[in-house]
Amino acid sequence: MQETKYLSHVWAQLTEDKGWITTILMLSVCMLLPVVGWIWIIGYETEWALLIAQGIEGPPERKNIDIVRCFRSGCHTVAATLSWCVILGSFLYLVLRMVSDASFSPNIDALGIINSLFHFWAVFVILSARSSIFMPVLAVVSLYVNFMVIASLRAAICRNPAAGYQAGHILGMIGRDLNGYLNISGMTMIAMFIGNIVFIALSQVAAAMILLSLGISNMVFRIFLFLMFCLPVAIVYTLISLIDYAMVGLWMRQFNEAGSAHPHL
Numbered sequence: 001m002q003e004t005k006y007l008s009h010v011w012a013q014l015t016e017d018k019g020w021i022t023t024i025l026m027l028s029v030c031m032l033l034p035v036v037g038w039i040w041i042i043g044y045e046t047e048w049a050l051l052i053a054q055g056i057e058g059p060p061e062r063k064n065i066d067i068v069r070c071f072r073s074g075c076h077t078v079a080a081t082l083s084w085c086v087i088l089g090s091f092l093y094l095v096l097r098m099v100s101d102a103s104f105s106p107n108i109d110a111l112g113i114i115n116s117l118f119h120f121w122a123v124f125v126i127l128s129a130r131s132s133i134f135m136p137v138l139a140v141v142s143l144y145v146n147f148m149v150i151a152s153l154r155a156a157i158c159r160n161p162a163a164g165y166q167a168g169h170i171l172g173m174i175g176r177d178l179n180g181y182l183n184i185s186g187m188t189m190i191a192m193f194i195g196n197i198v199f200i201a202l203s204q205v206a207a208a209m210i211l212l213s214l215g216i217s218n219m220v221f222r223i224f225l226f227l228m229f230c231l232p233v234a235i236v237y238t239l240i241s242l243i244d245y246a247m248v249g250l251w252m253r254q255f256n257e258a259g260s261a262h263p264h265l
Contacts, residue, residue, distance in 0.1 A: 007187050010246040017059035028234040043074025045242050046156045049249030073156050080155030080164025081148045088144055095137055142189035149248045157257055173255055184247045191240045198236050202229055
């Protein structure tokens with residue numbers, strides 16, 4: 001599928017529903033719910049990507065959403081990619097140790113590995129000031145993230161987390177259409193770069209808001225300031241993640257992975 005225009009194809013499907021912005025906002029609000037919300041969002045994205053992989057065209061479901069099914073799919077995805085996430089987190093942690101100095105991070109220890117799993121964008125904020133290493137790291141992360149997305153979709157297709165750890169099978173798929181995989185990963189890299197810029201810009205605004213809130217005792221206002229920062233970030237990253245999953249699903253269509261899966265799909 002080297003000739004496929006992945007981004008334009010997926011974007012056309014997403015925006016086919018005039019209420020697609022509502023869908024993004026709904027997912028963004030869910031992203032503000034730790035753990036449970038994240039798992040459900042991953043499951044929602046996975047289910048749409050599976051439909052695309054099956055050749056079913058159309059926007060993601062907005063009204064008749066099977067909440068339980070999405071959460072179950074998200075659990076499969078988390079189980080199928082947890083070890084891969086540990087590897088990614090360890091890599092980012094090592095990069096963080098290489099580029100950080102004592103004045104910036106005096107107390108980094110082994111717990112940083114766990115922290116980087118959930119806040120690896122913070123690593124990119126640090127790297128952004130060191131362009132010589134930032135772009136190579138971003139390229140590696142983009143390639144690896146899409147590897148994990150393939151693993152998560154395979155686990156969802158087979159309804160078995162173990163399918164996500166069949167590295168040989170996944171690498172075989174990539175080898176059969178390396179150009180398509182690199183195409184998607186390149187777009188993922190650009191999206192992450194843009195997301196990083198948004199994150200940095202909003203971080204500066206958040207810092208100003210924090211200074212402003214120090215002299216304000218109203219808790220409701222503080223919560224408002226917190227949401228003013230978190231919600232825009234959630235919207236950007238939700239859109240990036242949703243489109244990335246869909247593009248990988250479109251890429252996997254050529255291998256008929258979903259077509260040979262359990263008929264319950």
